[in-house]
Amino acid sequence: QVQLVESGGGVVQPGRSLRLSCAASGFTFSSSAMHWVRQAPGKGLEWVALISYHGTNKYYADSVKGRFTISRDNSKSALYLQMNSLRAEDTAVYYCARRSCGSTTCYADYWGQGTLVTVSS
C-alpha cells in the first residue's frame, strides 16, 4: 500500500533553516510527481511546491519562492523540502502528497501524516 512518511519538523528560530523529508513506499516513486502542502494551525490547506517525476521541473507558491527548494532522490524514494529564511508565518503542518491526474487535471491521491514546523524565537 502507498505510504508517505514525513520527518524533520521541529521548532526553529526565525531566519534559520530546516529540511523536511518524505519517505515513499508502496508505489513507483520515480514515476510520480510530488507536492508539498501545508496547513497553519487552525487554518486551511495551502499548496507549497511541486516537483516533476524526474526532478527537472519545480514550481513554488509565491509565499515561499526564493526561500524554499523542493528536491527528490528517486534512488531513495525520498522527497525533500529545504526551507531557508524561515518566518513565523511558515509555522504549519507540512504534508507531502503524491500527484495523480485524471481526465482533466491533477490532484493528490495520497497524503502523508504531516510534520509540524514551528518558527518561533
Next chain:
Amino acid sequence: SYVLTQPPSVSVAPGQTARITCGGNNIGTKGVHWYQQKPGQAPVLVLYDDSDRPSGIPERFSGSNSGNTATLTISRVEAGDEADYYCQVWDGSSDQRWVFGEGTKLTVL
C-alpha cells in the same frame, strides 16, 4: 490569482443530505477535486474530476460542477462524515499552482 469560496460551515441531521459548495470564476471549465479532513488527520481524497470517486469512497459522495459553482453532495449523512471539506483546482497557470478553498466544516447534528 484564482479564488475559491466555500461556506465556513454546513450542518445537517443524520440521514439527510449535505451540500457543500465551492464557488469560483467559471469553475465549471475546471476540474474540481474534494478532500475530507478529520481532526488531527491528513486530508483524504473523496472526489476527483468533479464527480469521480476513488476506490473505497462510498457512493453517498457525489459531485457536480457547472457555471461558477461546484458542489459536493453527501447523501444519507452519517456521524462519521463530520469533518472539514476542501475543494481544489489547478489555477491554469504555467506554474502548475494548486488553489484550495478555505474549507467547510460539516457538522452532523
